[in-house]
Amino acid sequence: MPDHAEDEAKYYDDPEWADIEPIQQADQGPNPLAAIAYTDEYAEAMAYLRTVMARDEKSERVLRLTKDVIEMNPAHYTVWLYRAQVLFATHADLHKELEWLNETASQYQKNYQIWHHRQLIVSRLCPDPASSAATRGPPFPGAGIDVDSLVAKETSFVASMFDKDAKNYHVWSYRQWLVRHFGLWDKGELEFTEASIEKDVRNNSAWNHRWYVVNGKEGSEGVKEEKVREREIAFTKRQIRLAPQNQSPWNYLRGILRKANLRFSTVQDFCIEFADLSKPEGDDVFSSHALDLLADIYAVDEGRNEQAKRCLLLLKDKYDPIRANYWQYRLEMLDKEMGSGIDSHLPEHETRNLTSAVSV
Amino acid sequence: MSCTYSSASVLSSPDTPPGLDKKRHTRYWLRCLRTHLPSAYIPNDSNRMTLAFFTISALDLLSSLVPNTTPEERAAYIDWIYSCQIPSGGFRASPSHDLSAVKDGSAQWDPANVPATYFALATLLILGDDLNRVRRKETLKWLRCMQRDDGSFGETLVNGKIEGGMDTRFGYCATCVRYILRGKREGPDPTSEEQDTDVDALVECLRKAETYDGGMSEMPFHEAHAGFTYCAIAALHFIDRFPWPIRSQPSEGQRAFNKMPLRKEGIVSTTSSEQQGGIKTRGLTSPDLTIHWLASRLTATISSEDEEDTYADETDTPETCHDAHSFVHTANFPTSMGETSEKSRPTSHFALDWVGFNGRCNKVADTCYAFWVGAGLTLMNASRVIHPTPVRRYLLEQTAHIVGGFGKLPGDPPDVYHSYLGLAALSLLETAAQAAHESPREGRDKPVEERELKALDACMCVSIEAKSRLYAIWQRWGVHDGKDWDGGG
Numbered sequence: 001m002p003d004h005a006e007d008e009a010k011y012y013d014d015p016e017w018a019d020i021e022p023i024q025q026a027d028q029g030p031n032p033l034a035a036i037a038y039t040d041e042y043a044e045a046m047a048y049l050r051t052v053m054a055r056d057e058k059s060e061r062v063l064r065l066t067k068d069v070i071e072m073n074p075a076h077y078t079v080w081l082y083r084a085q086v087l088f089a090t091h092a093d094l095h096k097e098l099e100w101l102n103e104t105a106s107q108y109q110k111n112y113q114i115w116h117h118r119q120l121i122v123s124r125l126c127p128d129p130a131s132s133a134a135t136r137g138p139p140f141p142g143a144g145i146d147v148d149s150l151v152a153k154e155t156s157f158v159a160s161m162f163d164k165d166a167k168n169y170h171v172w173s174y175r176q177w178l179v180r181h182f183g184l185w186d187k188g189e190l191e192f193t194e195a196s197i198e199k200d201v202r203n204n205s206a207w208n209h210r211w212y213v214v215n216g217k218e219g220s221e222g223v224k225e226e227k228v229r230e231r232e233i234a235f236t237k238r239q240i241r242l243a244p245q246n247q248s249p250w251n252y253l254r255g256i257l258r259k260a261n262l263r264f265s266t267v268q269d270f271c272i273e274f275a276d277l278s279k280p281e282g283d284d285v286f287s288s289h290a291l292d293l294l295a296d297i298y299a300v301d302e303g304r305n306e307q308a309k310r311c312l313l314l315l316k317d318k319y320d321p322i323r324a325n326y327w328q329y330r331l332e333m334l335d336k337e338m339g340s341g342i343d344s345h346l347p348e349h350e351t352r353n354l355t356s357a358v359s360v
Numbered sequence: 361m362s363c364t365y366s367s368a369s370v371l372s373s374p375d376t377p378p379g380l381d382k383k384r385h386t387r388y389w390l391r392c393l394r395t396h397l398p399s400a401y402i403p404n405d406s407n408r409m410t411l412a413f414f415t416i417s418a419l420d421l422l423s424s425l426v427p428n429t430t431p432e433e434r435a436a437y438i439d440w441i442y443s444c445q446i447p448s449g450g451f452r453a454s455p456s457h458d459l460s461a462v463k464d465g466s467a468q469w470d471p472a473n474v475p476a477t478y479f480a481l482a483t484l485l486i487l488g489d490d491l492n493r494v495r496r497k498e499t500l501k502w503l504r505c506m507q508r509d510d511g512s513f514g515e516t517l518v519n520g521k522i523e524g525g526m527d528t529r530f531g532y533c534a535t536c537v538r539y540i541l542r543g544k545r546e547g548p549d550p551t552s553e554e555q556d557t558d559v560d561a562l563v564e565c566l567r568k569a570e571t572y573d574g575g576m577s578e579m580p581f582h583e584a585h586a587g588f589t590y591c592a593i594a595a596l597h598f599i600d601r602f603p604w605p606i607r608s609q610p611s612e613g614q615r616a617f618n619k620m621p622l623r624k625e626g627i628v629s630t631t632s633s634e635q636q637g638g639i640k641t642r643g644l645t646s647p648d649l650t651i652h653w654l655a656s657r658l659t660a661t662i663s664s665e666d667e668e669d670t671y672a673d674e675t676d677t678p679e680t681c682h683d684a685h686s687f688v689h690t691a692n693f694p695t696s697m698g699e700t701s702e703k704s705r706p707t708s709h710f711a712l713d714w715v716g717f718n719g720r721c722n723k724v725a726d727t728c729y730a731f732w733v734g735a736g737l738t739l740m741n742a743s744r745v746i747h748p749t750p751v752r753r754y755l756l757e758q759t760a761h762i763v764g765g766f767g768k769l770p771g772d773p774p775d776v777y778h779s780y781l782g783l784a785a786l787s788l789l790e791t792a793a794q795a796a797h798e799s800p801r802e803g804r805d806k807p808v809e810e811r812e813l814k815a816l817d818a819c820m821c822v823s824i825e826a827k828s829r830l831y832a833i834w835q836r837w838g839v840h841d842g843k844d845w846d847g848g849g
Contacts, residue, residue: 255572
């Protein structure tokens with residue numbers, strides 16, 4: 001165990017680093033902006049990092065130094081790139097790197113660079129999963145790995161991150177990449193989204209991931225295909241019945257109708273289950289989102305403009321007063337432009353080929 | 361105040377939210393300016409230019425910069441920013457990355473950074489610098505190298521490779537740099553002779569990041585997020601590719617442009633016709649749905665405890681779903697437990713005294729989204745869809761801190777990021793409130809001394825006063841042709 005003094009001076013009295021002249025930070029002028037009270041430990045590690053970076057040194061000691069800096073400043077935008085190059089140049093054990101990343105990611109959950117780095121390492125371990133052979137990769141420890149076990153490790157690590165925060169944006173983004181890179185589309189991913197939604201029906205990230213799994217595969221028709229659409233609509237309706245005031249599945253349902261170019265009126269009866277305005281004893285509403293969708297259904301139909309207005313008024317005055325100004329704005333819109341639901345069909349919107357854009 | 365108010369009655373109601381304690385916030389920011397930020401900021405050491413921008417711009421919004429600093433100090437701040445300029449164009453994000461002192465060393469690990477370049481230029485404008493020392497030609501050249509084939513921008517260029525995420529934050533910062541240095545006009549820049557970035561490709565890239573629910577994400581298929589949505593909307597403004605004002609009765613032709621399909625589908629003719637002044641693809645395929653998505657970010661779930669209530673619950677009650685507090689359908693409980701819990705709930709409604717914004721669907725409110733969403737709506741010419749008073753009260757009574765500044769959630773200690781965006785949001789709310797009471801332009805034009813905070817430019821996120829200094833700079837550079845100018849009060 002090093003004592004405290006050694007802890008603070010890791011490099012300058014270490015013979016291994018004796019050849020390095022640390023570059024002290026030059027904050028120009030008497031009035032630097034956003035000056036930070038650096039700890040001695042951080043200032044020293046950064047001074048050595050600047051020197052080895054300027055020399056572009058790629059050695060094992062640099063791996064230790066970059067790790068040290070990252071653990072203090074994980075948002076350093078070049079140290080990760082530098083470390084990746086050093087890892088590859090020194091043929092370091094990339095599985096060990098992943099293990100270290102597991103700890104670091106748990107510590108810095110909001111950091112983006114960690115996930116980009118992880119993607120880089122996993123791609124290096126398995127550049128082309130389709131040929132199921134990392135054997136074509138360069139010779140380094142970890143070459144010839146078992147793709148299935150790598151995938152299992154990655155998905156289980158991701159799942160453990162979701163236990164900490166089920167809505168972590170970076171982790172869901174990484175999960176999407178795993179699905180794309182390893183072609184996991186039909187390997188239990190849909191069931192994974194179902195389980196995530198079952199855990200928390202209001203987890204919008206899980207709903208978004210489901211949209212990706214169903215619609216994101218290149219060349220896939222997604223919900224434009226009738227069988228898929230029916231399955232998704234049925235699933236979504238089940239979830240809405242469980243929690244009718246949950247925005248996520250209503251957005252998902254709207255998304256399906258838009259993408260499949262279906263008239264919204266196809267779900268009119270379903271909406272009425274949650275917002276029946278026809279009862280003589282008064283309106284029976286228990287989902288503002290149903291009312292919202294009904295307003296759109298009625299708005300595109302000139303004959304029912306008054307009904308659309310009634311939905312918007314109920315939202316404004318009674319069922320969604322937090323957005324009263326918004327519903328007022330919609331009422332004004334309705335007066336100005338007949339037939340202007342916010343989703344009056346935009347068929348061309350759906351001709352976009354989204355998958356072709358993904359090239360990570 | 362009943363929660364079943366109508367917007368008209370609320371807008372004219374006399375409920376007056378607390379005032380902003382300008383002295384306290386000024387003290388917070390002067391501390392950030394004059395003393396070292398605590399070591400807790402070490403994980404932000406690589407974003408010092410961003411922190412610098414927040415500090416200087418916050419003091420500017422508070423009208424506290426000039427009264428509390430000497431011309432010499434401001435000149436020194438300007439010098440510090442220029443010390444971060446890279447000779448080959450752009451700025452580095454922190455002096456801790458500076459390798460320029462090494463004579464024979466390699467500069468590849470000390471690259472210019474796209475967000476840092478935007479923050480540096482914006483801070484220089486606020487400090488009243490004339491941008492004379494900016495390596496304009498080099499920066500424009502470098503900016504082109506930062507754009508990928510798919511239209512997106514990266515963060516840094518290392519060894520000829522564009523690094524950093526593909527997300528809209530970099531697109532936003534890049535278009536702002538382009539705007540500051542050469543205005544909105546497309547094509548080769550006549551004064552520097554530098555080629556333009558690929559504006560069409562960026563528009564396509566932004567359109568692809570639209571999500572099924574009307575928001576925008578980091579890249580195709582990622583979850584809609586208010587920060588990325590703002591960045592995309594603002595970027596479209598900087599490149600003059602925002603849809604025609606959707607509520608100003610656009611002609612049929614303009615409507616068609618707004619909904620124009622992507623070039624790749626082969627329906628719209630390619631760049632050649634665009635260069636002839638013809639059709640240009642515009643961003644946002646469904647502006648109305650985007651406004652719907654932004655308005656849906658309003659939430660009364662403002663603390664983590666509120667959020668926990670909504671976790672894994674079997675059905676909706678006023679307690680589990682704070683955004684739907686005015687009704688509950690009692691006949692629909694699937695279990696007796698749910699029914700019991702419903703019976704024991706208090707009969708009063710959640711008051712809508714404090715209303716915040718979340719960044720994603722079903723998340724807790726957070727100070728910074730009052731800016732990301734509020735500014736997004738402002739840029740969509742739809743700031744009237746929110747009622748400013750409860751949002752203002754949320755910021756001033758819930759997330760403002762006793763020592764000045766704002767935290768992320770109620771009770772959180774202040775940090776530079778949330779403290780700046782809290783002020784920026786308040787400035788926009790002030791403008792919106794004035795616009796609601798008075799004529800649409802008066803809020804914006806109101807003299808500084810009558811406003812609490814200086815009016816903010818929602819696109820550049822600096823005071824309109826600071827942005828307006830660009831006018832003279834453009835004239836000097838010869839890039840201003842009158843047509844580009846869209847701000848400056």
